[in-house]
Each structure stands twice: as structure tokens, then as C-alpha cells.
Amino acid sequence: MALLLSMALLARPAMAQSILRDAETESLLNDIARPIVAAAGLEPNNVQMVLIQDKEINAFVAGGQIVYIHSGLITAADNANEVQGVIAHEVGHITGGHIVRFSEGARAATGISILSLLLGVAAIAAGGGEAGMGILSAGQQAAMSNFLAFTRTQESSADAAGASFMKKAGISGKGSVSFFQKLRKEEFRLSSSYADVDPYARTHPMSADRAAVMEAELKTDPAWNKPTDPALEARFQRVKAKLAGFVQDPKVTLIKYPESDQSIPACYARAYAWHRAAYPDKAVAEVDKLIAAQPHDPYFLELKGQVLLESGQPKAAIAPLREAVERTRSTPLIATLLGHALIASEDPANLAEARTVLRNAVARDNENPFAWYQLGIVYSQEGDIARAALATAERYAMTGQPQLALGNAETAMRGIPQGTPDYVRAEDIALTSRQAIADRKRR
Structure with missing residues (x-):
């Protein structure tokens, strides 16, 4: 044993x-x-x-x-x-x-x-x-x-x-x-x-x-003394700093990256640390320094939108997130954040854009449960209960909850015309969910 x-x-x-x-x-x-x-x-x-x-x-x-x-x-x-x-x-x-x-x-x-x-x-x-x-x-x-x-x-x-x-x-x-x-x-x-x-x-x-x-x-390889591309190295240092700001205790991050360090990685790390510590004004101040240095950097714009959205200012978050989506050619993760902000604005005029953005996001990356959740909200608010159920079924299937996935897939199948791609997808989820339930019972 x-x-x-x-x-x-x-x-x-x-x-x-x-x-x-x-x-x-x-x-x-x-x-x-x-x-x-x-x-x-x-x-x-x-x-x-x-x-x-x-x-x-x-x-x-x-x-x-x-x-x-x-x-x-x-x-x-x-x-x-x-x-x-x-x-x-x-x-x-x-x-x-x-x-x-x-x-x-x-x-x-x-x-x-x-x-x-x-x-x-x-x-x-x-x-x-x-x-x-x-x-x-x-x-x-x-x-x-x-x-x-x-x-x-x-x-x-x-x-x-x-x-x-x-x-x-x-x-x-x-x-x-x-x-x-x-x-x-x-x-x-x-x-x-x-x-x-x-x-x-x-x-x-x-x-x-x-x-x-x-x-x-x-050591004898000709590339041994070849330096890493400076642009690639600069990107790594940024990512390392933002990751530290996200996963470490904010107090630790703020000690490691003190205010005296005004480099881009340090501002990035502090922005995440202040955001996690629930000081949105300080987080935005750090992000604004980054944007002043690189006005159209999509990831700085994404962070500003995220801080504003998660601090209860979804309408203010939409503009920087829209530009971030545009400049990254609709990268799914950023597009999902924009969709979330559009929904959270509680403006019915934004629902059509949210639906388009989120459908594109799940089409390019269908392994994001949060994107499916947001898309389900859009469909529900538009009164399309069948497709709201299908989006929910996708989310539950992805997160290993076959019983809930099955129920929502069956609801979707009752409201979506047979033979359409959405109906076939709901049918597939129902089939795999039944199999998963049966397997669990056998175990």
C-alpha cells in the first residue's frame, strides 16, 4: 500500500x-x-x-x-x-x-x-x-x-x-x-x-x-553566450512582477517593490497589491503611471478596467477594456472581462455588444466557465431561456457537475430547434453527462 x-x-x-x-x-x-x-x-x-x-x-x-x-x-x-x-x-x-x-x-x-x-x-x-x-x-x-x-x-x-x-x-x-x-x-x-x-x-x-x-x-554550444531578446526579457520581468502582486501577501509585495522603485515592473506589482488589499484608488494611481509611460499597452488598459470593474465602477471600466480587446485582437480572457463590464453596467443598450463579445470569446476559448456564466446572464436578460440553459450546461459540464449539466442541457433541447448546431451541442452535453453520472454510480 x-x-x-x-x-x-x-x-x-x-x-x-x-x-x-x-x-x-x-x-x-x-x-x-x-x-x-x-x-x-x-x-x-x-x-x-x-x-x-x-x-x-x-x-x-x-x-x-x-x-x-x-x-x-x-x-x-x-x-x-x-x-x-x-x-x-x-x-x-x-x-x-x-x-x-x-x-x-x-x-x-x-x-x-x-x-x-x-x-x-x-x-x-x-x-x-x-x-x-x-x-x-x-x-x-x-x-x-x-x-x-x-x-x-x-x-x-x-x-x-x-x-x-x-x-x-x-x-x-x-x-x-x-x-x-x-x-x-x-x-x-x-x-x-x-x-x-x-x-x-x-x-x-x-x-x-x-x-x-x-x-x-x-557550454560549448555557440548560443551559450547569446543574450535573451531584450523585449522578451522585459515582458518576463513584467509578468513576474504582476504575478508576485497577485499571489503574494500585499504587504510582502509592497516591501519587495517599494515606492522608491518607479520601474514598470514595480508599478505593476504594486497595482496588483493595492487592488488585492482593497485600495482601488492607489491601484488606479499605479496603473495610470503605467499608462502614462505606454498609453496603448493593452494589458495596462486591461488592469485599469479590471480594477474599476471590481471596485464597483463598471461603466468607467468599459472604455479601457474595449481598447484592450481591440489591441489584442479580441483575446478571449480580456473580451470576457469586457462582457462582464457591459453586463454589470445594467444598461440594456449594452446587452447586444456583450452577447457578441462573449460569443466570440467562447468560440475561441470554450474552456472558460466564467465566460459561459456571463453569456448565460446575457441570454437570460434577453429572454432566451433555452440558450441561457445551454450556456449554463456548458459551465457545469466543464466544472465536473454532470447532474446539473444534464438538467440544463435537457431544458435547452426543449427550446432550441432540432438539428441546429446549438441543439446538437445540447444533445452532446446531455449524452456525456448521462455517461458521467452512470460512471459515478458504478464507482
């Missing part, structure tokens, strides 16, 4: 944590990953970067072509190149099919565990209680050692693949090496004595060893 529990902990489900959605951050992560993904022979548009709210310095893949990155990794990284090194490693897991092959290591370890269980029980039954327990304990230890050796091999393989992708993409490997050195310091901080850490009782090779191997591999 201990072996199986350890395996379960290694396969970390992303949905057990909070996913952070931010248009600027997602755009940055996709841009810094694109050359690496292409160098790996994958289609960049098919590989998704997902940000998880978790202070731990970590990133992982959990199936498919999705790289999950912890917010703690972004805040710990000094530069964009370090994050690129981590992404290259995770892409190495994807190309190596390591999640699929995870079961190979599990089967081998489980086989050892079962064999030791049978031998131990036989020894106990024959009267050798202590010997039987010894066999059981040794078998568990052997099974775990076998499994950990398997995962370390996978990690080393991903390191090598990541290094090859960095070289092929013409990106410096300095970030990979420096980030492993950071992890080494973290290992030292978490252990009472670094010398006492057993390298064979770990899922990953020791970070010091990984850093040495990577440096030997990458």
Missing part, C-alpha cells in the same frame, strides 16, 4: 490545484516556449502552457501536450532563459512519452512488491514470522528502489532531450544550468544536511549532478 501511495503522489493532478488564467502571462509563456517546441518537432499551437497557483518551485506534465508551471517557479526565476530551460525539460518528457511509460515502471515495481508479499505470507504461514516480515519489508524497499531508479532515468532522459532542443533552437543553456543551481540551494535548505541526502531515494537525480552534466553539454 505504501508503494502505491507514493506512486499516486508522484502523478500530481493539475485540477487539484488552482489554474491561473491571464492573457499576458499565457502569451508570454507561449512565445518563450514556441522555438523550443518547434525544435522538438512538435506543433507549437498544440502544446499548451498552463500556470498553476502553487508557491512550490516546480513544473510537470500529466498527459497530453500540456506543460503545467507553478507560479512559484516564475517568481523564483531570475530571467526568461531559466524558464525556457524548464520548459525544454518538460517538453523532453512529452517527446519521450514518459507519462505513457510511467506504467512500465509501476508494473515492474508492483511485480516485485507482489512477489515479496507472496513469499512473506508463505514464510509467516510456515511459522517464520520474523523472516516473513523481513521479506515483506525488503520487498517493499526493493520495489520502491526499482521505481525510483526508473523515474531518475526518465528525468535524465528529459534533461538530455531538453538540452538538444535548446541547442537546436539557438537558445542559450545558461538558464538551464543556473536554475539547477537554484534547485540545489533549495535541496540544501530543505535538508538538515546535504551530505546526508540519499541520491538513490529520490525521484530526480541530484541537482548538482544535473547542473554539471548540463553545463558540460551546453
Whole structure:
């Protein structure tokens, strides 16, 4: 049982944590990953970067072509190149099919565990209680050692693949090496004595060893001393600051980014910190500094609209959000925020625009429950109860509530003409929801 529990902990489900959605951050992560993904022979548009709210310095893949990155990794990284090194490693897991092959290591370890269980029980039954327990304990230890050796091999393989992708993409490997050195310091901080850490009782090779191997591999590459594009680095520093302002205690952020620092990242961080601390006037003052420096930056406009909207000024939020949507070519997350502001203005004249904006948003990104919720409100206020029910069914299906999804899908089907795309979609939701309910009952 201990072996199986350890395996379960290694396969970390992303949905057990909070996913952070931010248009600027997602755009940055996709841009810094694109050359690496292409160098790996994958289609960049098919590989998704997902940000998880978790202070731990970590990133992982959990199936498919999705790289999950912890917010703690972004805040710990000094530069964009370090994050690129981590992404290259995770892409190495994807190309190596390591999640699929995870079961190979599990089967081998489980086989050892079962064999030791049978031998131990036989020894106990024959009267050798202590010997039987010894066999059981040794078998568990052997099974775990076998499994950990398997995962370390996978990690080393991903390191090598990541290094090859960095070289092929013409990106410096300095970030990979420096980030492993950071992890080494973290290992030292978490252990009472670094010398006492057993390298064979770990899922990953020791970070010091990984850093040495990577440096030997990458230091001779022509791109080793190639600097990161300054514009890309500036975007990273902005995102790092705004993320700190969003996830950290506002008091911590305001100490880290004092008023004496009038740089764009510092103003960005303070704007989020003041907003989270419920000081909208101070937050707007920081955003206005940003807009004065870059008047048409869509993400600064988005933040101003967000602060105004969430502080009870939806009408004032509409203008900056409209410009932000226009300048990002209707990025779905920002468009959803505009739709929300239009609805919250309580002006019936804004409903038609809200419906158009939100329909476009869900057409381009249908995995945003809040967008479906807002669209359902529009339909309900317009008296289109069937499509309001369909939007609600989409939201419940997405959030894992099949019983509620089914009821709303059936309501939608009673009011939408058969054979239309909306009717077919409601039918699909009803079918999958019934199956999900049946599966839960069987379990």
C-alpha cells in the first residue's frame, strides 16, 4: 500500500490545484516556449502552457501536450532563459512519452512488491514470522528502489532531450544550468544536511549532478553566450512582477517593490497589491503611471478596467477594456472581462455588444466557465431561456457537475430547434453527462 501511495503522489493532478488564467502571462509563456517546441518537432499551437497557483518551485506534465508551471517557479526565476530551460525539460518528457511509460515502471515495481508479499505470507504461514516480515519489508524497499531508479532515468532522459532542443533552437543553456543551481540551494535548505541526502531515494537525480552534466553539454554550444531578446526579457520581468502582486501577501509585495522603485515592473506589482488589499484608488494611481509611460499597452488598459470593474465602477471600466480587446485582437480572457463590464453596467443598450463579445470569446476559448456564466446572464436578460440553459450546461459540464449539466442541457433541447448546431451541442452535453453520472454510480 505504501508503494502505491507514493506512486499516486508522484502523478500530481493539475485540477487539484488552482489554474491561473491571464492573457499576458499565457502569451508570454507561449512565445518563450514556441522555438523550443518547434525544435522538438512538435506543433507549437498544440502544446499548451498552463500556470498553476502553487508557491512550490516546480513544473510537470500529466498527459497530453500540456506543460503545467507553478507560479512559484516564475517568481523564483531570475530571467526568461531559466524558464525556457524548464520548459525544454518538460517538453523532453512529452517527446519521450514518459507519462505513457510511467506504467512500465509501476508494473515492474508492483511485480516485485507482489512477489515479496507472496513469499512473506508463505514464510509467516510456515511459522517464520520474523523472516516473513523481513521479506515483506525488503520487498517493499526493493520495489520502491526499482521505481525510483526508473523515474531518475526518465528525468535524465528529459534533461538530455531538453538540452538538444535548446541547442537546436539557438537558445542559450545558461538558464538551464543556473536554475539547477537554484534547485540545489533549495535541496540544501530543505535538508538538515546535504551530505546526508540519499541520491538513490529520490525521484530526480541530484541537482548538482544535473547542473554539471548540463553545463558540460551546453557550454560549448555557440548560443551559450547569446543574450535573451531584450523585449522578451522585459515582458518576463513584467509578468513576474504582476504575478508576485497577485499571489503574494500585499504587504510582502509592497516591501519587495517599494515606492522608491518607479520601474514598470514595480508599478505593476504594486497595482496588483493595492487592488488585492482593497485600495482601488492607489491601484488606479499605479496603473495610470503605467499608462502614462505606454498609453496603448493593452494589458495596462486591461488592469485599469479590471480594477474599476471590481471596485464597483463598471461603466468607467468599459472604455479601457474595449481598447484592450481591440489591441489584442479580441483575446478571449480580456473580451470576457469586457462582457462582464457591459453586463454589470445594467444598461440594456449594452446587452447586444456583450452577447457578441462573449460569443466570440467562447468560440475561441470554450474552456472558460466564467465566460459561459456571463453569456448565460446575457441570454437570460434577453429572454432566451433555452440558450441561457445551454450556456449554463456548458459551465457545469466543464466544472465536473454532470447532474446539473444534464438538467440544463435537457431544458435547452426543449427550446432550441432540432438539428441546429446549438441543439446538437445540447444533445452532446446531455449524452456525456448521462455517461458521467452512470460512471459515478458504478464507482
